[in-house]
Amino acid sequence: MITEPEAVTSPMIRENITDLIAFAAVAEERSFTRAAARLNVSQSALSHTIKGLEQRLGLRLLTRTTRTVAPTLEGEDLLATLNPCFERIENRLQALNETRDEPTGTVRIVAVEYAIESILWPKLSPMLRKYPAVNVELVMEYEYTDLAHSRCDAGVRYGDQVAEGMIAMRIGPDERMICVGAPSYFATAKTPEHPNDLTEHACINLRLSNHGALYAWEFEDEEGKEIRVKVEGQATFNTINTVIRAALDGHGLACVPERLAKPHLDAGTLKTCLDAYCPSFPGFHLYYPSRQRSSSAFEVVLEALRHRD
Template identity: 80%
Template sequence: MLRENINDLIALAAVAEERSFTRAAARLNVSQSALSHTIKSLETRLGLRLLTRTTRSVAPTIEGEDLLATINPCFETIEARLRALNDSRDEPTGTVRIVAVEYAIESILWPKLSPVLTQYPAVNVEFVMDYGYTDLAASQCDAGVRYGDQVSDGMIAMRIGPDERMICVGAPDYLDAAGTPETPHDLSEHRCVNLRLSTHGALYSWEFEDAEGNEIRVKVGGQACFNTINPVLRAAIDGHGLALVPERLATEHVEAGRLRTCLDGYCPYFSGFHLYYPSRQRPSSAFQVVLDALRERG
């Protein structure tokens, strides 16, 4: 293949990925007119229309999709090999972006990765806090953290934390005044601190399980609502109602007497946090260091 064809195919892939000549031109550091001329020249040589252009968007034609399906894996292989050569140096280097909920960042990621930053000065880690089911490619993140049963198919999943459970807690003064719920259905008579999920804006349904293993989901109400878990815990400590929070997050407050648990028999354990990333991704030297540090042992 002629060398100019390779450059033209790179340009085609950029336009198709960005869905915009303007953004693709900025990414390739060329003018928009030059990029448009490149694509037209490629189409003329092939005798095919590869992109459909409108005033608002750009999208590959059927022929363009077919060509991209062939060349993109080749480009990925080349890029992976170049990264491997770059990573063959003695010192791990690079940036790793991880998306996770606040609790996972504070309780697992940071404690395990803080020593890594000291040991490897050329390794950078960026934490992105998000309670939604973030698309790694769209968010330009290398990996994400979810509970084990929430990891999507097609992803490599690695356990990074022990099994967890959510427990129902309340301040002693609140429970003394309002009474202790005996079953999850009793929560309708209580003030509860809500968590709003960023994924679709809905309130989090409290999940329990009876002695036979049947799932119980309860919608609760109350005056306070947050979209991260730490303020939920704080509101419960301050006596604003019951809260459903990770057990490890609440343990110190329970032991100190600031909170009491209830509905313990309805709070099952479930698979703990897992790091997930695309199966086709070849770990860089920096990412490999992160994997080794986060891997759950014992």
């Protein structure tokens, strides 16, 4: 039999848990806008929830300015208590899910567009048909994303760019950046014989999203010594597919992944130059924290993505 005090307090406990989840999201994101998107609620509703929680507790949990949101000392103390509790609950729910016969769960992976289109989706698409209870979310980012901050389970980088302390698994073959141009461009410009000749050519630039600088084209001489060339041209993009589009339109030379250019090379709509100076390097690797507790969904994703020669 439920006593009257339990009937009164149970809804309050449930309300507090929901509001505490909202507070943790705002405190971690340092933004009502990002937290609202994460929780799939409106910004005004989230602000109302936090105000109600602060009023019930009689404490100010967040300091708000026009630009930032940060936890107060009391908010930091509450967050330090909440995070381990939420983590234990998530781990327990995950363990319960794993008692089922079929793999289940959601795996979020952050990667550049090229990796998503050329490797991740072609390998994961058949896996999703095989395991209907497994979900994947592919997040396109060109910056070096912090997995914990982005709430992603894993990320994709070239093998020589994976940070220390991460587990890395090869998911693709070695890559090579090559210099290409349209036949129409080569018809009006002399073919470069050395990377330094590129300074005399119209080139299509790629702006790197992680720090905003232009990508310096990288080559190697016959002795393995690195040659870096900063090129100039009328067109600059921050995605590799648009760089290729501009090259196809004859706006200049481009430095692009060989596998991405191959269909155009086979069709004759692009031609290469400086091949002897274009070395290969470790291809895409999936990386994730060594402390990550592996779920059944994550295991089948790993198996699907593993590179096989």
